[in-house]
Amino acid sequence: SQFHIAVIVGSLRKDSFNRQLATALARLAPADFHLTQLRLDDLPLYNQDDDGQQAAPVLRLKSEIQAAQGLLFVTPEYNRSIPGVLKNAIDHASRPYGQNAWAGKPAGVLGVSVGAIGTALAQQHLRNILAYLDAPTLGAPEAFIQAKEGLFDADGQVGQASRAFLQGWMDRYVAWVKKHA
Numbered sequence: 001s002q003f004h005i006a007v008i009v010g011s012l013r014k015d016s017f018n019r020q021l022a023t024a025l026a027r028l029a030p031a032d033f034h035l036t037q038l039r040l041d042d043l044p045l046y047n048q049d050d051d052g053q054q055a056a057p058v059l060r061l062k063s064e065i066q067a068a069q070g071l072l073f074v075t076p077e078y079n080r081s082i083p084g085v086l087k088n089a090i091d092h093a094s095r096p097y098g099q100n101a102w103a104g105k106p107a108g109v110l111g112v113s114v115g116a117i118g119t120a121l122a123q124q125h126l127r128n129i130l131a132y133l134d135a136p137t138l139g140a141p142e143a144f145i146q147a148k149e150g151l152f153d154a155d156g157q158v159g160q161a162s163r164a165f166l167q168g169w170m171d172r173y174v175a176w177v178k179k180h181a
């Protein structure tokens with residue numbers, strides 16, 4: 001069977017390292033895994049008054065999550081937590097009450113940062129949120145990536161220094177998703 005993975009990138013920046021990482025990771029996945037980055041930049045700011053009539057981009061986000069067999073979060077750390085853009089998307093798809101799209105979807109969490117701790121605190125906050133939303137998250141290996149020269153090669157693939165580590169991460173993630181199928 002085929003596995004569709006909804007990839008959620010926590011940065012809207014054009015040259016985002018996290019988006020580059022998400023794109024490079026897709027090339028480490030096996031042929032039966034299809035990784036698609038979801039669009040977050042057209043979501044309105046979450047407002048509980050709209051729970052009864054969610055906007056079209058929100059409905060699209062929720063249906064993309066529901067159609068996926070797994071989730072992959074690739075996010076920067078902003079001020080020692082997750083970016084508002086990501087939290088906004090998470091909140092949207094968790095509502096209305098009782099219709100949480102994230103529930104039961106196996107999730108992987110990783111991120112790249114210019115700072116030395118490589119999004120560790122953002123990931124910790126994100127794991128807390130996903131636990132509440134009933135999305136089981138792969139615990140190990142953790143992937144705290146620092147953006148350094150050579151992280152990506154000229155072709156946009158993961159560079160030599162991190163290739164084996166991230167391939168190992170992907171292999172564990174693939175097994176995690178299959179275990180929940």
Ligand code: FNR
Pocket residue numbers: 011012013015016017018019075076077078079080081112113114115116117118119
């Ligand atoms: C940052 N950055 C950052 N880095 C970090 O390691 N820990 C942090 O708490 C923060 N805080 C933070 C807040 C805000 C508002 C910005 C804009 C940036 C730096 C961050 O790692 C860097 O900008 C990355 O390049 C962001 O990821 P993308 O956009 O390249 O994917």
